[in-house]
Amino acid sequence: MKFGIFYEHQLPRPWTDDAEYQLLQNSLDEVELADGLGYDYAWEVEHHFLEEYSHSSAPEVFLAAASQRTKQIRLAHGIIQLTTNHPARVAERVSTLDLLSHGRVEFGIGEGSSITELHPFDRRFRDKREVWEDAVRAVIPMFRSEACEYHGEFFDFPLRNVLPKPLQKPHPPLWVACSQIDTIEMAGKRGMGALGFQFVSAEAAEAWVNAYYNSYVKRLEKLADYATNPNIAVVSGFMCAETDEEAYRKSDGWTFFQFALRFYATHGVIEPGSVSLWDEYLKWRETPKGKEQRKTGLIGSPDTLREKLLKFEASNVDQVILLNQAGNNTHEDICDSLKLFAQEVMPEFQGRDAEHQEWKKAVLASEIELPEIDTEPHNLRGATRPTISRDGTRVAEAGS
Numbered sequence: 009m010k011f012g013i014f015y016e017h018q019l020p021r022p023w024t025d026d027a028e029y030q031l032l033q034n035s036l037d038e039v040e041l042a043d044g045l046g047y048d049y050a051w052e053v054e055h056h057f058l059e060e061y062s063h064s065s066a067p068e069v070f071l072a073a074a075s076q077r078t079k080q081i082r083l084a085h086g087i088i089q090l091t092t093n094h095p096a097r098v099a100e101r102v103s104t105l106d107l108l109s110h111g112r113v114e115f116g117i118g119e120g121s122s123i124t125e126l127h128p129f130d131r132r133f134r135d136k137r138e139v140w141e142d143a144v145r146a147v148i149p150m151f152r153s154e155a156c157e158y159h160g161e162f163f164d165f166p167l168r169n170v171l172p173k174p175l176q177k178p179h180p181p182l183w184v185a186c187s188q189i190d191t192i193e194m195a196g197k198r199g200m201g202a203l204g205f206q207f208v209s210a211e212a213a214e215a216w217v218n219a220y221y222n223s224y225v226k227r228l229e230k231l232a233d234y235a236t237n238p239n240i241a242v243v244s245g246f247m248c249a250e251t252d253e254e255a256y257r258k259s260d261g262w263t264f265f266q267f268a269l270r271f272y273a274t275h276g277v278i279e280p281g282s283v284s285l286w287d288e289y290l291k292w293r294e295t296p297k298g299k300e301q302r303k304t305g306l307i308g309s310p311d312t313l314r315e316k317l318l319k320f321e322a323s324n325v326d327q328v329i330l331l332n333q334a335g336n337n338t339h340e341d342i343c344d345s346l347k348l349f350a351q352e353v354m355p356e357f358q359g360r361d362a363e364h365q366e367w368k369k370a371v372l373a374s375e376i377e378l379p380e381i382d383t384e385p386h387n388l389r390g391a392t393r394p395t396i397s398r399d400g401t402r403v404a405e406a407g408s
């Protein structure tokens with residue numbers, strides 16, 4: 009397996025004048041540290057108007073800064089909202105970042121998660137899948153064609169040469185945000201890497217993996233002429249410490265992350281400044297549900313994390329993305345956790361990645377046929393968040 013780190017740029021209230029400044033500077037320090045420790049990916053989201061939950065509205069700027077402080081780590085958009093960005097601007101920014109980073113960009117794309125984010129950009133929630141598909145068809149040719157035009161339902165683009173072009177040819181690897189089994193299957197069908205932002209259990213991971221690869225191998229239907237990227241990555245809360253007790257004590261931010269995500273899912277549009285999510289979280293944390301949530305995720309001692317990761321490895325997940333910057337987790341604890349994990353746990357799993365690649369090669373060549381597992385018991389509708397309706401009154405996908 010490979011390992012990534014994940015940034016929402018969470019910032020609970022109360023805010024000081026330099027809180028956002030310090031948050032971004034600390035995050036850059038952490039990415040630079042992770043690069044030196046051998047982590048494989050640094051993922052950054054795009055969200056808009058979600059107070060406390062995510063102050064990451066310009067991921068291309070943050071990743072560009074990170075590109076100048078790192079050498080090896082892949083710089084990953086997880087994701088760019090194709091619904092709220094024009095395809096030409098997306099192609100320009102991704103290509104520029106790819107040039108600045110010497111070809112280390114991962115191109116994650118998604119639809120946007122709620123009316124809170126979509127409506128200010130004049131996008132209707134009910135149209136978001138169709139807009140996303142239209143944007144994919146529009147943006148892909150811009151990476152390689154010197155004369156590109158597109159005339160679709162939502163985007164109409166006259167003949168132009170979109171500049172610059174990326175260093176990676178024909179374009180950086182494609183990923184798509186996924187929250188349910190059906191969107192995992194969609195990612196496989198579209199030939200894109202699947203970013204599992206619903207924080208699945210290791211037990212459910214096998215069902216997700218089989219659904220993904222069976223869709224890729226048996227039902228591939230690309231939206232445009234792009235290079236496929238058969239990969240599955242799963243996000244998990246993370247804190248590594250010498251003992252389980254210490255790790256749980258330092259990982260309160262992961263519980264806040266889950267609470268804030270659910271809060272925005274169930275409350276819809278919130279008037280700016282009308283709610284302190286942190287204060288609401290402190291109340292919820294003492295409820296039975298809040299106490300139960302503290303035990304989820306990759307949180308614990310090196311031995312505990314090793315045992316949990318063996319289950320993910322057995323399910324043939326390609327990458328585990330570690331969500332460490334959450335809530336009020338401190339910069340010092342985040343760095344200590346990254347160091348301890350890199351020293352005690354990560355190398356053995358990275359060292360067996362070659363075996364996994366051989367397995368995947370056989371699956372993609374249909375030399376290994378994966379069983380069609382009944383995925384419904386593992387679908388998470390209503391578990392972490394409620395299912396949305398088409399009128400846009402509920403939130404859809406995390407990370408998208």
